[in-house]
Amino acid sequence: MLRYRAQDFAPIIYREGSTQGWPFAYDELEPWYTRAEKLYQVRGALGFDKTEPRHSEPFPFGPVLDEPAIARVRERLKGAGLHPFPLPLGIDVDKWLARAKTPWDAFPDTGSGKMDAESCGLSEALRHPNVELRENARVERLLLEPDGKRIMGVEATVEGERRRISARIVVLSAGAVNSAALLLASGEGGVANRSDAVGRHFMNHNCSAVLAIDPRVVNDSVYQKTLGINDFYLDDGRGGPPLGNIQLLGRVTAPILRSNIPRAPEWALSLLTRRSVDWYAMSEDLPNPESRVTVKGGQIHLDWKRSNWSAHEGLLKAFKEHLRAAGYPMLLSKPFDRRTPSHQCGTVRIGRDPKTSPLDPFCRAWDHPNLFVVDASFLPTSAAVNPSLTIAAQALRVADHIVETDLR
Numbered sequence: 461m462l463r464y465r466a467q468d469f470a471p472i473i474y475r476e477g478s479t480q481g482w483p484f485a486y487d488e489l490e491p492w493y494t495r496a497e498k499l500y501q502v503r504g505a506l507g508f509d510k511t512e513p514r515h516s517e518p519f520p521f522g523p524v525l526d527e528p529a530i531a532r533v534r535e536r537l538k539g540a541g542l543h544p545f546p547l548p549l550g551i552d553v554d555k556w557l558a559r560a561k562t563p564w565d566a567f568p569d570t571g572s573g574k575m576d577a578e579s580c581g582l583s584e585a586l587r588h589p590n591v592e593l594r595e596n597a598r599v600e601r602l603l604l605e606p607d608g609k610r611i612m613g614v615e616a617t618v619e620g621e622r623r624r625i626s627a628r629i630v631v632l633s634a635g636a637v638n639s640a641a642l643l644l645a646s647g648e649g650g651v652a653n654r655s656d657a658v659g660r661h662f663m664n665h666n667c668s669a670v671l672a673i674d675p676r677v678v679n680d681s682v683y684q685k686t687l688g689i690n691d692f693y694l695d696d697g698r699g700g701p702p703l704g705n706i707q708l709l710g711r712v713t714a715p716i717l718r719s720n721i722p723r724a725p726e727w728a729l730s731l732l733t734r735r736s737v738d739w740y741a742m743s744e745d746l747p748n749p750e751s752r753v754t755v756k757g758g759q760i761h762l763d764w765k766r767s768n769w770s771a772h773e774g775l776l777k778a779f780k781e782h783l784r785a786a787g788y789p790m791l792l793s794k795p796f797d798r799r800t801p802s803h804q805c806g807t808v809r810i811g812r813d814p815k816t817s818p819l820d821p822f823c824r825a826w827d828h829p830n831l832f833v834v835d836a837s838f839l840p841t842s843a844a845v846n847p848s849l850t851i852a853a854q855a856l857r858v859a860d861h862i863v864e865t866d867l868r
């Protein structure tokens with residue numbers, strides 16, 4: 461649960477293009493980052509990462525401790541000139557491990573210590589007596605008032621029955637693909653789409669898994685994922701354009717590896733994975749209007765156009781050089797492809813100009829005063845850190861704005 465870096469809010473020049481930045485600076489969002497870290501009970505420590513943005517308060521909890529095997533990895537990386545920092549995490553590791561000694565990364569919450577949208581966000585919202593959760597409900601389209609300005613409500617299938625739900629304010633939060641698809645499917649030319657930007661600028665990080673293997677050393681860690689590295693985040697380490705972030709993954713096991721190398725025997729894969737330290741390398745994907753979600757004949761089409769790939773290759777090269785220097789002679793890496801778009805965003809972006817962005821800086825549709833789109837769609841840039849804390853911070857900021865401006 462990392463914050464975007466302050467520099468991510470300003471224009472950045474990359475090897476293969478540039479970003480325009482955000483319609484506001486990091487300091488505008490900072491108070492809500494602090495609130496989001498409290499809501500998600502983020503564990504972390506300040507002062508280890510040179511790219512760290514200003515924090516008005518420390519993390520609500522101290523960092524998740526390195527397991528002994530990972531503490532040794534940290535020292536080896538430091539010896540090779542890197543600056544690993546404690547990865548901010550939404551996990552109560554004692555509670556999680558009390559249930560079973562498994563990694564948590566990519567595991568859904570089991571009610572035992574992992575902070576997610578259900579265990580933190582939804583459960584907090586449901587404490588309010590005026591909040592109702594309707595399960596098995598699928599929104600089919602947004603309904604417009606006859607004047608085409610205000611949103612009347614939504615049409616939804618609830619428990620198999622088609623219903624109309626009216627509302628004074630509609631907040632659409634169906635994720636970067638489904639929010640765009642719903643807007644596009646809800647009217648001629650799409651709802652909130654005067655800019656023709658809905659569905660465009662789809663971004664998804666350029667990511668790779670990197671397995672660093674030292675055949676002499678067994679990695680007996682369970683959860684592993686406590687380190688991040690931002691040495692190549694603001695530049696390439698030599699003053700050139702930024703490359704990205706690196707962080708540990710949850711443990712890669714033989715069955716996981718076998719899905720990528722199906723012919724290899726499991727015992728051989730076990731030999732590798734027991735000795736590997738597993739990393740996740742992430743680089744920014746840049747907004748491109750031709751990278752887009754469209755709806756044709758009721759079907760969602762995703763045409764993701766990767767960008768900035770050479771920065772990602774540069775990140776892998778720089779990281780592998782340091783891993784070799786740290787004593788890991790065997791290095792395997794594999795990019796995540798379009799079947800694993802875990803950080804998708806950008807399709808209904810915020811901006812200052814209604815001609816180029818569907819939403820204003822508070823995620824309110826320029827075209828419809830009672831419509832907000834608050835999910836990963838609003839992100840005007842993908843940065844090169846995991847997105848969920850930034851989405852949560854902006855959601856809290858938008859909610860306060862709705863209350864303060866008495867839009868309710």
Ligand SMILES: Cc1cc2nc3c(=O)[nH]c(=O)nc-3n(C[C@H](O)[C@H](O)[C@H](O)COP(=O)(O)OP(=O)(O)OC[C@H]3O[C@@H](n4cnc5c(N)ncnc54)[C@H](O)[C@@H]3O)c2cc1C
Pocket residue numbers: 461462566577597598599600633634635636638639642801802803804834835836837846847848849851
């Ligand atoms: C395996 C995996 C691991 C990840 N790990 C991290 C991580 O460590 N850190 C991090 O920051 N991010 C992580 N992410 C990314 C993060 O989960 C997403 O960026 C984030 O959840 C996006 O939030 P969202 O609100 O845009 O969409 P979602 O969280 O996808 O929420 C959208 C919701 O809308 C619902 N919905 C969609 N369409 C409709 C409809 N028509 N009607 C009704 N409901 C609808 C969906 O069911 C869903 O509940 C990970 C993602 C994956 C897949």
